[in-house]
Amino acid sequence: MTIYYSLTFLLLAAEMVTFCILVSPLPFSVRKHLFSFLSTSAIVAKIAYALKISFIFVAILFADALQRMFRITAETDLIKSGKGGVPDVRAESNIHARKFYAQRNVYLTGFCLFLSLVLTRSFHIIAELIHTQEEYTKLKQQKGVVKPSEAQKEIAELKEKLATKDRDYETLKKQASQNYKEYDRLATELNTLSENKSDKRRD
DSSP states (O other): OOHHHHHHHHHHHHHHHHHHHHHSOOOHHHHHHHHHHHHHOHHHHHHHHHHHHHHHHHHHHHHHHHHHHHHHHHHHHHHHHTTTSSOOHHHHHHHHHHHHHHHHHHHHHHHHHHHHHHHHHHHHHHHHHHHHHHHHHHHHHHHHHHHHHHHHHHHHHHHHHHHHHHHHHHHHHHHHHHHHHHHHHHHHHHHHHHHHHHHHHHO
16 A cells, blocks of 8 residues: 555544544533634644645545546456457456555545545534534523513512502501591581580570
8 A cells, every 4th residue: 555545544544533532422511622622723723724635635546546446447347358368367366456456545535535524514513513502501591590580570560569559558548547537526526516506505
């Protein structure tokens, strides 16, 4: 295996390890800190930029390996059909080995590119999930804050209504007391006048 395909294999292995870490059942706080670090770290951003460039080279290797596989497959079909002359065992073994290596390179580079897309999509999905969970937690906290405030507001309104009723009741009590005093005064005056009239008649 040449050096660039060896590097592609190492990149594929790193992608597999990263994918296993992303989909592992980590606690929410650990996952949140991990994704926050991956999203905000300058070093991770530089590594991601370098990986994007490396994936361009992997795509070129994939196209080259695919073209080579098609060419070797055509040569193999030509030998099997007998149009390529008398088949030689060593030449046929060489063709099969070249075909195997070409297919291996296609699968290696293809899976590397495919897993890069899966990793990118998985990262965004999990990041959106974390953001949604944070928003849900904030909404729950806001509901927890709003409900007591609404209850306090209702309690304040009820207290105000109760105070108004108390004031009205006290006003009615004062008015009733004043009316009772006025009635008592008028009754006393009426009794006094009645007694005076009775005394005058007796005289």
